[in-house]
Amino acid sequence: MKEILQKIKPSKQEEKKLRDISNELISKIKERVKKLDSRIEVKLVGSCSRNTWLRYEKDLDIFLLFPREYSKKELEKVVENIGKEILEKLQKKYAEHPYVKGEFKGYDVELVPCYLIESPRNMVSSVDRTPFHDRFVRENIKGKEDEVRILKQFLKGISCYGAESKVEGFSGYLCELLIIKYGSFLNVLENATRWKFGEVVQFGDLSKKKLRRKFPNSPLIFVDPVDENRNVASALSEEKFARFVYAAKEYLRNPKYTFFFPKKRKKCKRDVISKFKKRGTEIFAIIFEKPDILDDILYPQLRKTIKRLKKALKEREFIVEGSFFSVSDRKVAIYFELRSSKLPKAKLHLGPFVSSSHEERFLRKYKSYDKKLTEPFIIGKRWAIILERKYRDVRIFISDILKKGNGIPTHIMEAIRKKFEVKLNEEAILDEFLEDLLQYFDPRFPWEN
Amino acid sequence: MKEILQKIKPSKQEEKKLRDISNELISKIKERVKKLDSRIEVKLVGSCSRNTWLRYEKDLDIFLLFPREYSKKELEKVVENIGKEILEKLQKKYAEHPYVKGEFKGYDVELVPCYLIESPRNMVSSVDRTPFHDRFVRENIKGKEDEVRILKQFLKGISCYGAESKVEGFSGYLCELLIIKYGSFLNVLENATRWKFGEVVQFGDLSKKKLRRKFPNSPLIFVDPVDENRNVASALSEEKFARFVYAAKEYLRNPKYTFFFPKKRKKCKRDVISKFKKRGTEIFAIIFEKPDILDDILYPQLRKTIKRLKKALKEREFIVEGSFFSVSDRKVAIYFELRSSKLPKAKLHLGPFVSSSHEERFLRKYKSYDKKLTEPFIIGKRWAIILERKYRDVRIFISDILKKGNGIPTHIMEAIRKKFEVKLNEEAILDEFLEDLLQYFDPRFPWEN
Known part of the structure; x- marks a missing residue:
C-alpha cells in the first residue's frame, strides 16, 4: 500500500x-471580485481543497458564491x-x-459561479450544493485523506472512477463519503463484498424501502449527507457497480498491485481476428465520424443507439449475441455480433385464430400478396402463411434503418447522415478500434491482464 | 347435391x-348364441343399421349383448x-x-361383445353405450339419412371424416347427431360458420361454462344425448375443427363439387425440390421402419415424438420453422424445417447476478472448463461467458437424442433402435413421402387442388 x-x-x-x-489565483480573483461586490465569496473546492487529489490530477475548482439577487446572466458575465x-x-x-474553463500556470481551472445559500434545500441549481459538499468532507476527512x-x-x-457518462462510475465525492462512512480503504472493500443491487448506504436512518422506491434503478443509493x-x-x-463489488472480493482474496495499475494489453490484429473466427459468429460495424459534442452527450446517445438497433435487429429475427461501441480520436464504431448475418428467404408468419374476427382481413390481405411463398394454411387453431422475408x-x-x-x-x-460505412466480419476489424475489439473477444478484467 | x-x-x-x-349373418349368430343362453341379444349397429352408410363402406358391426354375470373372459371366448x-x-x-374382426361374403365384420345394461350410467366399458347410440339415432334420423x-x-x-387418431376428425355418430340437431347438411354448415373454439352443442341445456371446464381442450363439445x-x-x-369451420364458410360462398371429391394433386419431385429451395431454409428427415402397431397407437406416438424433438431442438437453439410426419406402406419419416442446420461454435451463456448466492458456483465451474471461449465477464447486472456449443x-x-x-x-x-437414418435437404426429399412433402411446401386445402 x-x-x-x-x-x-x-x-x-x-x-x-x-x-x-491556488492562493495566487484566488487572491487575483478576490481582488477583482471585491471591486464588484464585497459579499461575493471565492472558494477553492474539490479534491485540492480537501487534500484528496492525486498526483496526476491538475484541476483547480474555484467557486464564486453570489448573493441571490444576481441573475444567472450576471453570474455568467462575471x-x-x-x-x-x-x-x-x-x-x-x-x-x-x-x-x-481555462488554464493558469499549467493547471486546469474551472471557474464556477453559484448562489450563496443557507441550506441545500434552497438551491437554485445543483452547483449551489457543492460548497456544502466541500465543507462536509473537510470537516470529516481529516487524517483519512x-x-x-x-x-x-x-x-x-x-475503470470505475468518474461519474461522467463515459465511465458511469464513482465520483470523487462518493469516494470521500465512502471513506468517511467506513473509515478506510480496506473497510470500504470489505463492506462492498456484501453489497447487493439496490444497496443503501447513509449517515442517517431513512427507510431503505422508501429510498429504493425513490431511486428505483440505482444499484447503489448513497444518501447525500447535505441533501437527503x-x-x-x-x-x-x-x-460498474457489479465490477466494483467483484473486484473488492477479488482484491481481498488476492491483493495484487495490478488492481491499481493494470498492465496494458498487447493488441495484435491477427490475434483478434483468430479469436473472432474461432467463434463462428459474424460481426458488423457501423462506422462514422465522431460528432463534435461533449462526451456526456456522446456516450449516452451511443448507448441509446445500440439499444435501438438491437431492438430493430431482433424484430427482423437477426439474433444478436453481443454489442459494443468504440470511440477513437476521430471515428466511432458500433459493433454487433450476430448468430448469422443472413436469413433464409422464407419465414413462417402466424396469423389470427381461425374463425376470429381478424380472419377475413388476414385472408383478404394475403390473397393477392406478392411476397408470399404459399397460400394461407391452418396450424392448430391458427392461420399461418410462409412469406418472403x-x-x-x-x-x-x-443501411435502410440508418x-x-x-x-x-x-x-x-x-x-451518420453525413457519411457512414457498414463493414462485415474481418473487414470490420480495424486498427483504430482494436483495443475494444480485443476486450470484447477476450473480455478480462483490467487487473487480470 | x-x-x-x-x-x-x-x-x-x-x-x-x-x-x-346381414340378416343371414345375424341369424347364423343368433342360432349359435341361443344354444348358450337365450338372454344374449344380437344386434346390428352402426351406419348399416341406421341406413346412413356410404356406398363404399362395407362394414357390418354386430354387437352381442350379454347379461352382467358374464365375465370379460367369457365374453371374449364366446x-x-x-x-x-x-x-x-x-x-x-x-x-x-x-x-x-373378420370377413363374411365380402363384407368386413366386427363382432363386439358388450353388457346388456338398462342405462349408459351403468356401463362397464364404453362399448356398452353403443346400442343406446344406435337406438337414439334410429329413433330420430328418419327421413334425413x-x-x-x-x-x-x-x-x-x-379430410375431416373419422374419429380415429390418424384423422382426428368427426365420427359417423357425430355426423348423425349434427344432422338430427340442425336438420340438414346446409344447416349444419351454416351453424358451423359461427362456431368458435370451445363451441358447445347439445340437445339439453347444461351450463356451457361447466362443460368447457369439464372438456377444457375440446374445440367442439357435443354432449352425448345418451350420456351427458x-x-x-x-x-x-x-x-380439423378449424378446417371444417373454414370449409363450411368457403362451401357456402362457393359450393364446388371438389369439396366432396377433391382432385388428387400431381406430384413431381423436381417441383417439390424447387419449392423447397426457394425457401432458403433447411430440412432434415428421420426415417425408420414403420412399426407394426395399430394406427391408433402409431399416430399419437408420432405426434408426441415431434413435440418432444421440437422442444429438444429449441433448447439447443435450432430454430424450427415447421414439422410434419409422413407414413408410407413400410416406412415413417419425421420432417423438420429449420432456419439453419448449423449453428456457430460460440454462444453467449448468461449466468447469475453478480454478488448473488450462485456467483461462486458459476465462477468455480467455469474456472477450468474446457468448453469456454472466454473468461467469465459482466454484462449489466449479470455474469456471462462465451461457451462452445x-x-x-x-x-x-x-442422432445423439435418438x-x-x-x-x-x-x-x-x-x-428407431433397430435402424434409423437422418437425411438432410435434397436427400431428404424421397419419392415415398412426396405427397406429404408437396402438401407441406405448398399447403392448399383439398378442395383447392
Whole structure:
C-alpha cells in the first residue's frame, strides 16, 4: 500500500506548489471580485481543497458564491470577464449552469459561479450544493485523506472512477463519503463484498424501502449527507457497480498491485481476428465520424443507439449475441455480433385464430400478396402463411434503418447522415478500434491482464 | 347435391344385398348364441343399421349383448368361438375391450361383445353405450339419412371424416347427431360458420361454462344425448375443427363439387425440390421402419415424438420453422424445417447476478472448463461467458437424442433402435413421402387442388 501511495500522493513539494498557485489565483480573483461586490465569496473546492487529489490530477475548482439577487446572466458575465483577465485558453461551458474553463500556470481551472445559500434545500441549481459538499468532507476527512487516494486509484485501476457518462462510475465525492462512512480503504472493500443491487448506504436512518422506491434503478443509493433528496451514486451503472463489488472480493482474496495499475494489453490484429473466427459468429460495424459534442452527450446517445438497433435487429429475427461501441480520436464504431448475418428467404408468419374476427382481413390481405411463398394454411387453431422475408442480409437492413433513422438520437443521426460505412466480419476489424475489439473477444478484467 | 348422392348412396340393389347378407349373418349368430343362453341379444349397429352408410363402406358391426354375470373372459371366448365358425380371416383385437374382426361374403365384420345394461350410467366399458347410440339415432334420423351421407362425404372430401387418431376428425355418430340437431347438411354448415373454439352443442341445456371446464381442450363439445358425461367430439383436433369451420364458410360462398371429391394433386419431385429451395431454409428427415402397431397407437406416438424433438431442438437453439410426419406402406419419416442446420461454435451463456448466492458456483465451474471461449465477464447486472456449443450440426444432435431416446414414445423408440437414418435437404426429399412433402411446401386445402 505504501508503494501505491508513493506513486499517487503528491509530494510535499508538489503540494506546496499547488497551494502557492491556488492562493495566487484566488487572491487575483478576490481582488477583482471585491471591486464588484464585497459579499461575493471565492472558494477553492474539490479534491485540492480537501487534500484528496492525486498526483496526476491538475484541476483547480474555484467557486464564486453570489448573493441571490444576481441573475444567472450576471453570474455568467462575471466569471466570463474574470476568466478573460486571468486565464489562458478560455472556454465557456454549459452544464445545467454556465461556467468557464481555462488554464493558469499549467493547471486546469474551472471557474464556477453559484448562489450563496443557507441550506441545500434552497438551491437554485445543483452547483449551489457543492460548497456544502466541500465543507462536509473537510470537516470529516481529516487524517483519512490517503485512504481516499488509495480508493480513487483502485477505482481508476478497475475503470470505475468518474461519474461522467463515459465511465458511469464513482465520483470523487462518493469516494470521500465512502471513506468517511467506513473509515478506510480496506473497510470500504470489505463492506462492498456484501453489497447487493439496490444497496443503501447513509449517515442517517431513512427507510431503505422508501429510498429504493425513490431511486428505483440505482444499484447503489448513497444518501447525500447535505441533501437527503439526492443519491450521490446516481451516475453509477449496474455494470460498474457489479465490477466494483467483484473486484473488492477479488482484491481481498488476492491483493495484487495490478488492481491499481493494470498492465496494458498487447493488441495484435491477427490475434483478434483468430479469436473472432474461432467463434463462428459474424460481426458488423457501423462506422462514422465522431460528432463534435461533449462526451456526456456522446456516450449516452451511443448507448441509446445500440439499444435501438438491437431492438430493430431482433424484430427482423437477426439474433444478436453481443454489442459494443468504440470511440477513437476521430471515428466511432458500433459493433454487433450476430448468430448469422443472413436469413433464409422464407419465414413462417402466424396469423389470427381461425374463425376470429381478424380472419377475413388476414385472408383478404394475403390473397393477392406478392411476397408470399404459399397460400394461407391452418396450424392448430391458427392461420399461418410462409412469406418472403423483407430483409435477408443484415447490411441492407441496417443501411435502410440508418437512412430512416427512426429513434436514433439526433447527434448520432447527424453524424451518420453525413457519411457512414457498414463493414462485415474481418473487414470490420480495424486498427483504430482494436483495443475494444480485443476486450470484447477476450473480455478480462483490467487487473487480470 | 343430387349428383353427389348418386355417387355415394347405395342403390336399392346394394341395399337389398346388404340387408340379405346381414340378416343371414345375424341369424347364423343368433342360432349359435341361443344354444348358450337365450338372454344374449344380437344386434346390428352402426351406419348399416341406421341406413346412413356410404356406398363404399362395407362394414357390418354386430354387437352381442350379454347379461352382467358374464365375465370379460367369457365374453371374449364366446365371440372368438362364433367368429371362428362363421367368419373368414379372423383377427382378435383389443381396444378397451376384446372383440373379433373378420370377413363374411365380402363384407368386413366386427363382432363386439358388450353388457346388456338398462342405462349408459351403468356401463362397464364404453362399448356398452353403443346400442343406446344406435337406438337414439334410429329413433330420430328418419327421413334425413341422405343428409347424413352428404355431410359424411363432405367431411371425407376435406379430410375431416373419422374419429380415429390418424384423422382426428368427426365420427359417423357425430355426423348423425349434427344432422338430427340442425336438420340438414346446409344447416349444419351454416351453424358451423359461427362456431368458435370451445363451441358447445347439445340437445339439453347444461351450463356451457361447466362443460368447457369439464372438456377444457375440446374445440367442439357435443354432449352425448345418451350420456351427458361424454363429449361425442372428444377425438376432434383443433386443426380439423378449424378446417371444417373454414370449409363450411368457403362451401357456402362457393359450393364446388371438389369439396366432396377433391382432385388428387400431381406430384413431381423436381417441383417439390424447387419449392423447397426457394425457401432458403433447411430440412432434415428421420426415417425408420414403420412399426407394426395399430394406427391408433402409431399416430399419437408420432405426434408426441415431434413435440418432444421440437422442444429438444429449441433448447439447443435450432430454430424450427415447421414439422410434419409422413407414413408410407413400410416406412415413417419425421420432417423438420429449420432456419439453419448449423449453428456457430460460440454462444453467449448468461449466468447469475453478480454478488448473488450462485456467483461462486458459476465462477468455480467455469474456472477450468474446457468448453469456454472466454473468461467469465459482466454484462449489466449479470455474469456471462462465451461457451462452445455442444451441438453445432443438427444431424449429430438428433442422432445423439435418438440414441438416448429420452421422452420418445416406446414403439417409435423400438423402431428407431433397430435402424434409423437422418437425411438432410435434397436427400431428404424421397419419392415415398412426396405427397406429404408437396402438401407441406405448398399447403392448399383439398378442395383447392
